[in-house]
Amino acid sequence: MSTTDTGGPPDTSQTIWEQAHDSTEFRELRSRLRRFVFPMTALFLLWYLLYVLLADYAHGFMSTKLFGNINVGLVFGLLQFVSTFVITGLYVRYANRKLDPVAEKIRDDIEKEQA
Numbered sequence: 001m002s003t004t005d006t007g008g009p010p011d012t013s014q015t016i017w018e019q020a021h022d023s024t025e026f027r028e029l030r031s032r033l034r035r036f037v038f039p040m041t042a043l044f045l046l047w048y049l050l051y052v053l054l055a056d057y058a059h060g061f062m063s064t065k066l067f068g069n070i071n072v073g074l075v076f077g078l079l080q081f082v083s084t085f086v087i088t089g090l091y092v093r094y095a096n097r098k099l100d101p102v103a104e105k106i107r108d109d110i111e112k113e114q115a
Contacts, residue, residue, distance in 0.1 A: 016113050020106055029102045036094050040087055047083060051076050 020026055054062055055073060062073035 016110055020110050023106070023109075025102055025106050025109075029099060029106065032098050032102065036091065036098075040090070044083065044087060048080065051080060 054076065062071065062076070064072045066072060066075065
């Protein structure tokens with residue numbers, strides 16, 4: 001008796017999801033994601049490491065007053081938050097242009113196969 005007779009999954013070596021995972025479109029989607037995420041992560045970590053190293057080893061530079069009670073260290077610290085928001089905005093723009101169309105095609109293909 002086949003599992004399709006009992007309402008279970010069909011007797012196939014790969015499910016639709018596994019086929020989608022192995023597809024050229026999915027590999028391209030992963031590749032596009034990695035082309036953005038890895039360099040951006042490295043860039044942000046280097047920027048953060050620079051901030052930490054300057055805070056630890058360049059006290060004179062970081063305590064340089066710019067105006068009032070605002071010094072270089074405070075500005076660099078606030079720029080950490082700014083860079084996080086900039087990276088988020090860049091990712092959203094990149095995803096809308098490069099990732100979402102491919103993901104939608106994969107989803108549409110899966111939904112057509114399931115129908």
